[in-house]
Amino acid sequence: MSPDRQDHLRGAPMEYLYYPGCSLESAGKPYDESLRAVFRTLGLGLKELDDWNCCGATMYMSVDETVSLAISARNLALAQKDGNRELVAPCSACYTVLLKTNRFLRESPQLKKKVDRILGEAGLQYDLNVTIRHPLDVLVNDIGIEAAALAAKRSLEGVTFAPYYGCQIVRPERGFDDREFPSSMDRLFERLGAKSAYFPLKTRCCGGMLMTTFPRVCLQLVKDLLECAAENDAHCIVTTCPLCQVNVEVYQKRVNNAFGTSYEIPVLFFTQLLGLALGCSEKELGLQRNLIALKVPLSPLLA
Amino acid sequence: MKDEDRTPGLLPATERDLRRRFLEEVHLVPGGDRISRCLQCGSCTGSCPVSYAMDIPPRMVVALFRAGRIEEILRSRTIWICASCYMCTTRCPQAIKITDLLYALKRTAIDAGLYPDRFPVYLLSKYFVRTVNRYGRNHEILLLVQYYLRRNPLELFRLIPLGISMLRKGRVALFPAKVKGIAAIRSILDAAKSLELPREKEAVRYKEGMVGYRAVA
Numbered sequence: 001m002s003p004d005r006q007d008h009l010r011g012a013p014m015e016y017l018y019y020p021g022c023s024l025e026s027a028g029k030p031y032d033e034s035l036r037a038v039f040r041t042l043g044l045g046l047k048e049l050d051d052w053n054c055c056g057a058t059m060y061m062s063v064d065e066t067v068s069l070a071i072s073a074r075n076l077a078l079a080q081k082d083g084n085r086e087l088v089a090p091c092s093a094c095y096t097v098l099l100k101t102n103r104f105l106r107e108s109p110q111l112k113k114k115v116d117r118i119l120g121e122a123g124l125q126y127d128l129n130v131t132i133r134h135p136l137d138v139l140v141n142d143i144g145i146e147a148a149a150l151a152a153k154r155s156l157e158g159v160t161f162a163p164y165y166g167c168q169i170v171r172p173e174r175g176f177d178d179r180e181f182p183s184s185m186d187r188l189f190e191r192l193g194a195k196s197a198y199f200p201l202k203t204r205c206c207g208g209m210l211m212t213t214f215p216r217v218c219l220q221l222v223k224d225l226l227e228c229a230a231e232n233d234a235h236c237i238v239t240t241c242p243l244c245q246v247n248v249e250v251y252q253k254r255v256n257n258a259f260g261t262s263y264e265i266p267v268l269f270f271t272q273l274l275g276l277a278l279g280c281s282e283k284e285l286g287l288q289r290n291l292i293a294l295k296v297p298l299s300p301l302l303a
Numbered sequence: 304m305k306d307e308d309r310t311p312g313l314l315p316a317t318e319r320d321l322r323r324r325f326l327e328e329v330h331l332v333p334g335g336d337r338i339s340r341c342l343q344c345g346s347c348t349g350s351c352p353v354s355y356a357m358d359i360p361p362r363m364v365v366a367l368f369r370a371g372r373i374e375e376i377l378r379s380r381t382i383w384i385c386a387s388c389y390m391c392t393t394r395c396p397q398a399i400k401i402t403d404l405l406y407a408l409k410r411t412a413i414d415a416g417l418y419p420d421r422f423p424v425y426l427l428s429k430y431f432v433r434t435v436n437r438y439g440r441n442h443e444i445l446l447l448v449q450y451y452l453r454r455n456p457l458e459l460f461r462l463i464p465l466g467i468s469m470l471r472k473g474r475v476a477l478f479p480a481k482v483k484g485i486a487a488i489r490s491i492l493d494a495a496k497s498l499e500l501p502r503e504k505e506a507v508r509y510k511e512g513m514v515g516y517r518a519v520a
Contacts, residue, residue: 022441026476027469051483053439058387059431062409062424065331067495071435074491096389107333114498121494122487167388172402179393205352205388212450213423214384217356250465289472 015045016138017084019075019098021091021242022054027250028091028242030286034271035090035135037284041275042143042151049078049087055097059209069111070118072101077124085130088138090271092241093208096168098132103173134169136240136270137176140184145191153279156194158297161273162234163189163196164225166244167205179203185238185270192277197234201225206247216258222247223255226263235298236266238273245269249291266292276301314371321373321415328407338404340397341365347391347401357381361391361401364408377412381405383424426454436492439482444475 016039024032039046052075054060056068076098079087089095105112106128119126139148163185170179177184180203186196206225207218225248229237239245249267256262268290275285282288282302294302314322329335347361354360359367359379367376376382382405391401412418418425430449434442444466451459469475482488 022443025440025480026443027474029474053482053484053488054435054441056435057431057441059428060435062406063413063428063432064495065328065406065410066498067492070491070495071488074488104333108331111331111333114495118491118494118498121490122484124487167386167390171389172392172400180390203390205386205390207353208386208388209427210353210384210386212447213427214356217353217384218386221352250469253465289474291468291472 015047015084016086016088016133017079017082018046018048019052019055019079019087019089019094020048021089021094023091023093023242027246028269030289031090031242031245031269031271033284033286033289034269034275034280037280038139038271038275038278039135041278041280042139042148044138044143046088047082047084049075049082052078055089055094055101057093057097061097066111066114066118069101069104070115072097073105073115073119073126074122074124076101076130077119077126079130080126081124086133086138087130088133088135090135090240091243092134092166092168093243095132095134096171096173099173099175102128102130102132134176134240136169136184136188139274140188141176145188148188148274148278149191152192152277154277154301156189156192156273156277156301159189159194159273159301160197160233160235161189161194161268162199162229162232162237163202164199164229164237164239164244164248165203166239166241167203169240170203185240188270189238189273189277192274194273197229197232199228199232199234201228206241206244208243208247211247211251215254218247219251219255219258222251223259223261226252226255226261226265229265230263234265235295236268236273238268238270240270242269252292264292266290266294266298318371318374321377321411322371324414325368325373325407325411328410329404332400332403332407334398334400335403335407337397337399338365338368341369341399342397344396346394346396350390350394351385352388352390353384353386357384361405364405365399373411374417376408377415377417382408382412383418383422421454423454426450434479436488438479439485439488440480442476442479444477445479 020032053071056072060068089098165182170177170182190196207221210218237248245267252263272285272287343362345362348354351361359381364376385405387402389402427450430446434446
C-alpha cells in the first residue's frame with residue numbers, strides 16, 4: 001500500500017460489514033464484483049454479513065408490516081452480534097428498507113416491543129445500534145473524493161455521464177445527500193475527470209417492479225430516462241441500484257421495440273466507472289457481464 | 304349503493320368495516336395519523352411519476368377517504384401502481400407519509416380480498432413472500448417463472464431470449480440460495496403471525512365492471 005493510500009484511510013473504519021442483498025447474487029452480480037474490487041483497491045475491508053436474509057423489499061411490506069420489519073431486523077440483529085456496526089447495503093431497496101426498519105423501530109415503541117419478542121424467539125436481540133450505509137456514502141464521505149482522486153490511475157476525461165441516482169437511495173429518509181438533487185456522484189466523477197451531463201431526471205423513478213406488473217407504464221418511465229440521457233449527449237448512464245440497472249439496461253431493447261427508438265446507451269454501476277478510474281480490469285469489475293458494450297470514449301479505459 | 308340511497312351521516316356497514324381495518328393499519332405506521340392534516344394541495348399528484356396511469360390520483364385518495372368512500376380507493380388501480388419512489392412523501396408540505404399510507408391501503412385491500420383474481424401486483428407479492436419464507440432470500444427466476452405461469456404464460460415465452468442473454472452473462476442464479484438459519488426465520492414468521500390480530504376474510508370479492516382495474520395492462 002502506498003503512503004498516500006494509508007493517508008486517505010485515516011478516519012475511515014478499516015472494515016465494513018457487507019449486506020449484498022438478493023439481487024447482487026444474480027442480475028446485480030457485476031455490482032457485487034465491482035464493489036468488492038473498488039473496496040479492495042482502496043484498501044478497505046468488506047466482510048459479508050454471515051447468513052443474511054432478504055430485507056423484505058417493498059413487496060413484503062405491502063403484505064404484512066410486522067413480519068416484514070421482523071425479517072429485516074434479523075439482519076440488523078446479526079450485524080449487532082458481529083460487533084461491526086457499519087452495515088454497507090449497495091442495493092437501494094435494501095438500503096431504504098433497512099433504514100426504514102431502524103426508523104420505525106425507533107419511532108414506535110409498540111412495534112419495537114413486538115419485533116423484540118419475535119426476534120427473541122429466534123434467540124436474537126437488536127438494540128437500534130447498527131448504522132446503515134450506502135457504498136456511495138462511504139466512498140464520498142468516509143474515504144473522500146480527494147483520496148479517491150489520489151488513488152486514481154486513469155483519468156475519465158472525455159467521458160460524459162448521466163448521473164442516475166434513482167429514488168430509494170435518497171428517499172424517504174433524510175440521508176447523506178439531497179432528496180431531489182443529490183450531487184455525490186457528480187462531484188466524485190467530475191473530480192476524476194468526467195463530465196456530468198445535464199440530467200434533471202437524476203432521482204426519477206425507473207418503475208422498479210412495475211416492469212413485471214405493469215410493463216407499459218414502466219417502459220414509458222425508462223424511455224423518459226433514456227431520452228433525457230441521449231438528448232444531453234451522455235456516453236453512459238451511471239446508476240447506484242441493481243433494479244434501475246436492470247430496467248434501464250436489460251429492458252432497453254424492449255423500450256426500442258415499444259417506442260420505435262434505437263437507444264444503445266451503456267448503463268454502468270457507479271462502482272464500475274470508479275473501478276475503471278482506479279485501474280481495475282474489465283473482469284474484476286464484471287464489465288463483461290453488461291449487456292450493452294462500452295463504446296468510445298469508455299472502451300479505451302478497458303485497455 | 305347509490306349516494307341518494309344512503310342514510311345521511313351514516314356510512315354503510317362494509318365501508319365502516321374497511322375504514323376500521325385501514326385505521327388499524329395506519330396506526331401501525333409511525334406518523335400515519337398525519338393523514339388528517341392534508342391540505343388538498345395536490346403536490347403529491349403533481350410529483351408522482353406514475354399518476355398519469357392512475358385512475359384516482361394520490362390527492363383524491365385522501366379526499367375520498369374523508370368522504371367515506373374507502374372502498375372506492377381499495378378497488379382502484381392507484382394503490383397497486385405506486386412504485387414506492389417516495390417523491391410525494393418528500394414533497395408533502397404537511398409531512399404526510401403518503402407512500403406508507405398506500406402500503407396500508409394495499410394491506411387492507413389484500414386483507415379484505417378486494418382485488419381481481421390473478422391481479423399482477425398481488426400475485427407478485429404473494430410469490431415473493433412465499434419464496435422468502437421458504438429460502439430466506441429471494442430467487443429471481445423462481446419468482447418470475449411462478450408469476451408469469453399464473454399471470455400470463457405467453458409473456459414467459461417472450462422473455463426467454465432476454466433470460467438466455469442474462470444467463471450467458473452469468474447474471475442468473477439458477478438455484479436459490481438458502482439461508483442457514485432458515486429455522487430461525489421460520490420461528491420469526493411463526494412468532495410474528497401469532498402476534499397479528501386475527502382477521503377474517505371478508506365476503507366482498509371483485510366483480511366484473513367494478514371501478515378501476517380494467518383500463519390498464
